[in-house]
Amino acid sequence: MNVPALCLSLALVTLTGVPAVGALTSAPREGQAAIVFPPGWARGEVARATAEAGTALVRFGSLPNIAIVDLGRDDTARLREAGALLVLDPLILGGCLAGGPLSPGDV
Template identity: 45%
Template sequence: MSVDSPSDPMPRSSLIFTGLIAVIGVAAATLLGARPLDPQEAAGVFPPWWGREAALVAASEAGSILAVGALPFIVIVRSDQGVASARLREAGALFSIDPGRVAPCSL
């Protein structure tokens, strides 16, 4: 039996694709609205597969580590030069967001 039968009004693969596009759209809108407000502080989101230690090492290259987010691959840093987001990207962060949008944990 086929997953997508011709009698279905919308095949399952189309529903999955539509759902994926919706999730990407919501995530993009959220990230764009979460840009760091203070250029000196930002939360870098590093690749999840790096793990906590690799994210901390990379973040330390971007500035002073202030905290780790609720997820171990999110690190909040401060760069006195006012370029925290750019330095996080150079250090390997996928993107950066406003630290106020991150639930911090202790180091």
């Protein structure tokens, strides 16, 4: 590959990839958020962690270690203290992490 083509390729990756990564990894400050807990956590552990953080659990994600919650003030810091690895905007992810609404037997 010649140098101009390599530079153009790197520029395209940087221009398209960096904003997308930033959008995925920036934590929302309010509204709903997708919370990713450590792999292997069961829904009960996720529900307990969200309750400890004082957030309102809206629904579980498609994997047991993901939850959708309503964020209030300072909830992001409390969720991280309770074990959250990532706090993401669920709309940017296209809803692929969203499960169905909660039912009494979910927790």
